[in-house]
Amino acid sequence: MAETIRHSWQISPQQSVRLQRELAPHVRCTPLARPVRTIAGVDCAFFDSGRQIVAVAVLMQAKTLEIMAMAYAVDQVRMPYVPGLLSFREAPTQFEAVSQLPQSPDLVLVDGAGQAHPRRLGIASHLGLWLGIPTVGVAKSRLCGRHRAVGRRRGCCVKLIDGGEVLGGVLRTRDDVKPLYVSAGHLITLAEALKWTLRTARQYRLPEPIRAADRIAGQLKTRIAEHSGQFSPM
Numbered sequence: 001m002a003e004t005i006r007h008s009w010q011i012s013p014q015q016s017v018r019l020q021r022e023l024a025p026h027v028r029c030t031p032l033a034r035p036v037r038t039i040a041g042v043d044c045a046f047f048d049s050g051r052q053i054v055a056v057a058v059l060m061q062a063k064t065l066e067i068m069a070m071a072y073a074v075d076q077v078r079m080p081y082v083p084g085l086l087s088f089r090e091a092p093t094q095f096e097a098v099s100q101l102p103q104s105p106d107l108v109l110v111d112g113a114g115q116a117h118p119r120r121l122g123i124a125s126h127l128g129l130w131l132g133i134p135t136v137g138v139a140k141s142r143l144c145g146r147h148r149a150v151g152r153r154r155g156c157c158v159k160l161i162d163g164g165e166v167l168g169g170v171l172r173t174r175d176d177v178k179p180l181y182v183s184a185g186h187l188i189t190l191a192e193a194l195k196w197t198l199r200t201a202r203q204y205r206l207p208e209p210i211r212a213a214d215r216i217a218g219q220l221k222t223r224i225a226e227h228s229g230q231f232s233p234m
Contacts, residue, residue: 041209128186
């Protein structure tokens with residue numbers, strides 16, 4: 001496991017922007033250091049009028065995508081939604097969820113941007129630095145950059161470019177379905193990030209690990225709302 005980075009999450013939006021700029025140079029888009037045998041997907045849901053968050057981490061076998069384990073964490077929301085600062089709103093609880101898994105995954109797929117971020121530190125990169133393991137950002141919408149039109153068929157991909165820098169790939173995971181904005185988070189190359197995104201998006205637009213985490217987060221949100229006071233933060 002690579003060296004991890006720690007900092008306080010109790011900071012203002014202005015301080016968060018400065019911290020992103022300080023942390024971005026620590027991100028490493030390097031080839032995977034070991035074979036990927038397990039993959040985790042992370043996602044979250046909000047409840048209590050957006051004041052609380054539940055984050056879910058689902059661990060799967062990389063080859064079969066069979067679910068091996070699931071963990072979740074519940075917490076108070078630390079920051080309101082601010083474009084470009086998603087990690088300060090969601091990552092602390094997602095980190096706790098991943099930490100609850102029975103084993104550390106070889107790769108984590110995150111619903112959000114990695115390097116494809118104005119300050120090159122989207123939630124996937126931030127989470128990767130915090131966890132010290134490879135992460136991939138799989139975003140449903142574009143946060144920055146420009147790209148050419150993407151072919152209609154599954155597997156078609158074009159570069160996402162910002163200021164002459166290739167930040168990610170715009171990847172079609174299903175025929176005639178909106179593409180995803182894929183970028184390396186940390187400790188993985190863009191080519192590997194695209195490969196694993198397509199490999200795990202077998203039947204639907206989103207990769208199966210993220211789909212599973214999203215589904216379970218929604219179920220947990222409903223359960224918590226129905227049994228208010230019976231669930232406590234992990």
